[in-house]
Amino acid sequence: MTVAEVLAMAPVRAADAVVVAGRRGLHRNVRWVHSTELVDIAPLLRGGDLVLSTGIALPDTEEGLRGFAASLDDSGAAGVMIELGRRWAKLPAPLVEACEDLGLPLVALGREVRFASVAQAVGERVVDEQLEELREAQRVHDTFTELSIAEAGPREVLEAVQRLSGVAVVLESEDNQVVDYLAGPSDIDVFLADWRARSQRVRVDGRTAWDAGQGWLVTRLGKRGRDWGRLIVQSPAEPTQRLVAVAERAAAALALHRLHDRHRDSVVRRMHHELIVGLLNDPTDSDVLRRCEIAGLPVTGRQFVGITMRPRPATGEAGSPPGTQVEAVIAATVQAAHKLKAPALVCYVDRDVRVLLSLATSTRSSRVVDELGAKVRRGHAVTIGSGRPTTAVAEIDRTLREASHVLSSVREHDSGPPVHRLEDVHLRGLLALLGTDERLVMFVDRELEVIRRHDAQWGTDLLAAVQALVEHPASKSRAAASLHVSRPVFYDRLAKVERLIDADLDDPDIRVSLHVALLAADLLEP
Numbered sequence: 001m002t003v004a005e006v007l008a009m010a011p012v013r014a015a016d017a018v019v020v021a022g023r024r025g026l027h028r029n030v031r032w033v034h035s036t037e038l039v040d041i042a043p044l045l046r047g048g049d050l051v052l053s054t055g056i057a058l059p060d061t062e063e064g065l066r067g068f069a070a071s072l073d074d075s076g077a078a079g080v081m082i083e084l085g086r087r088w089a090k091l092p093a094p095l096v097e098a099c100e101d102l103g104l105p106l107v108a109l110g111r112e113v114r115f116a117s118v119a120q121a122v123g124e125r126v127v128d129e130q131l132e133e134l135r136e137a138q139r140v141h142d143t144f145t146e147l148s149i150a151e152a153g154p155r156e157v158l159e160a161v162q163r164l165s166g167v168a169v170v171l172e173s174e175d176n177q178v179v180d181y182l183a184g185p186s187d188i189d190v191f192l193a194d195w196r197a198r199s200q201r202v203r204v205d206g207r208t209a210w211d212a213g214q215g216w217l218v219t220r221l222g223k224r225g226r227d228w229g230r231l232i233v234q235s236p237a238e239p240t241q242r243l244v245a246v247a248e249r250a251a252a253a254l255a256l257h258r259l260h261d262r263h264r265d266s267v268v269r270r271m272h273h274e275l276i277v278g279l280l281n282d283p284t285d286s287d288v289l290r291r292c293e294i295a296g297l298p299v300t301g302r303q304f305v306g307i308t309m310r311p312r313p314a315t316g317e318a319g320s321p322p323g324t325q326v327e328a329v330i331a332a333t334v335q336a337a338h339k340l341k342a343p344a345l346v347c348y349v350d351r352d353v354r355v356l357l358s359l360a361t362s363t364r365s366s367r368v369v370d371e372l373g374a375k376v377r378r379g380h381a382v383t384i385g386s387g388r389p390t391t392a393v394a395e396i397d398r399t400l401r402e403a404s405h406v407l408s409s410v411r412e413h414d415s416g417p418p419v420h421r422l423e424d425v426h427l428r429g430l431l432a433l434l435g436t437d438e439r440l441v442m443f444v445d446r447e448l449e450v451i452r453r454h455d456a457q458w459g460t461d462l463l464a465a466v467q468a469l470v471e472h473p474a475s476k477s478r479a480a481a482s483l484h485v486s487r488p489v490f491y492d493r494l495a496k497v498e499r500l501i502d503a504d505l506d507d508p509d510i511r512v513s514l515h516v517a518l519l520a521a522d523l524l525e526p
Helices: 003-007 010-014 062-074 093-102 115-149 154-165 188-192 195-200 241-260 266-281 286-294 322-339 365-377 393-409 422-434 438-458 462-471 476-482 487-501 508-524
Strands: 017-021 032-035 049-053 079-083 106-109 169-173 178-182 208-211 216-221 229-234 302-311 344-349 352-360 382-386
Touching: 003 010, 010 115, 017 093, 032 115, 049 115, 062 093, 093 106, 115 154, 115 241, 154 169, 154 178, 154 229, 154 241, 154 266, 169 195, 169 266, 178 188, 178 266, 178 286, 188 286, 208 241, 216 241, 229 241, 266 286, 266 344, 266 352, 266 393, 302 322, 302 365, 302 393, 322 344, 322 352, 322 365, 352 365, 352 393, 365 382, 382 393, 393 422, 422 508, 438 462, 438 487, 438 508, 462 476, 462 487, 462 508, 476 487
Parallel strands: 032 049, 049 079, 079 106
Antiparallel strands: 017 106, 169 178, 169 229, 208 216, 216 229, 302 352, 302 382, 344 352
C-alpha cells in the first residue's frame, strides 16, 4: 500500500487531508503507522512507517524542523501527517520546504481525527495485503510444484509464467537465440525486434536481475559458467517480489525438466515439432511464421521442400531400440543439414522423422535433398520420401504431406532410388493417398475375402499364388519359381483361385483388379 492509497482511506479523507509537500513521494510504500510527538523518533522507525503527529513537541527553529524532516527521510519513513489546530494553523515553511526537497510526503490534516482509527484502518489493510501476498506466494509455489512433479516441458512452464504475470515471456538459448515465447498485451513484434543484439547487451551478475533499459527481468538457467539459457519476463517497471519469485520458480522448473530429459537439444526439438505441426495446420499463420524465423528457418523469398524419413533395422541392428535409431537419424539429419548450410526444421512425428528445408530460390533443391539423403543413409538404414519444392509459403503443408504420402507408398524394404519422389510411386502412390477410405477397404474385401477365407480355413496359400502371378505377369514360370514350387503345382493353385472367384485369371480386367486389391491390402496392413 502506498501513501496515495492511505490518503484515499475514509478516516483520512474525513480529516480533510491535503498534501502540502513531497507529492513526488506519494508512491512510497506504507508498512505501518506510528503516532508520536517525539522529535527524535527516527531511530525507532522502520522503512515504510507512516508518522502521525499533532506537532506539539516539534522544534520551533528552521534548523530543527529541517533536521526532523531529514531524520525521517534517512530512516526510510513513508511520510508524515500533522494534525492542524493543536500547534499550528498552517504548517511552517521550513518544514514544508525540507519535505519538498527530500520528496518526503507531508500531509496536513485540517480536522481533528482519532489517530487510532487511522492506524487501525491502515493496519488492517496492510495485514490484508500481506495475507494476499502469502496466498499469491502459495499459488506460485503450488503451480510450479505441480509442473515439476508432472515433468512439464518448457512450453507448459512458459504458459504458467504468462498466466501468473500477464506479460510477455521469452526462453532463450545460451547464444541469445529465442527458443520459445508467449506474447503479452503489448505488440510482440516490437518486444522481439533485434532480439539477439539487445539480449547480448544485458548482463546478469547474480541469479536474477532487472534491466531498466530493456524493461526485462532476466533469470539465468543453469549454474554460473555452465549457463544453458535465460528466462526473460517483460517488466517495464521495477519488478515486484512476486514477479521475481515467479521467474525464479519457473527457472527451477525448467532446470528440473532438463534433468528429466536426457537430450540436450530437446527444447529446440520440441519447438521444431510444434512449428512443423503448426505449418501442417496453417502455413499462413503469422505467429508460426514468426517463430520459424526466430528458430533460424527463413520464410521470405525462399523455396521449401518437405522430407520424411523412416528408420528401419539394418543388418546387425535388429535388436536396437526404435528410440535409439530415431535419435541417431535425427542427429545425423541435423548434422547433414548444417554441413549443407541448409536451414531446416527436424523433428519426430508418429514413427517418422519429418524435415522441412528452406533453400534459396536459385538452389537446385533436388541436389540438396539427394545429398542430405546420402549423408544420412551413409550411417543409417532409412527410407526417404520427398515432396515437390514450393516457393509459396501457403503450400508448405503440401510439400510436407507429399513427403509423408510418398513414404507411405513405398514398400518397407524397397530397393528403389535413395530418395523416393511422387514420380516413383505410381499406383501405390494413388492408393496411399486414398488411405483408409471406406470405399477402398470395401473394394479390397470384395476382391480378396473369398481367397483369404479359404486360406484360413484350409491352410492353403492361394493368395500368395495370386501375388506371384500379378508380380510376374509375363512369365508363369518365374511366378512359380518365386514361390519355390513347380509349374504344375502353381497352375493347380491358380485353377483353385479361378473356381473360388468364378473368374478367368487371364482376363486383363480381373488381373488388374486383383493387383490393385493386393497393393491396397499391403498399404492397409500396418
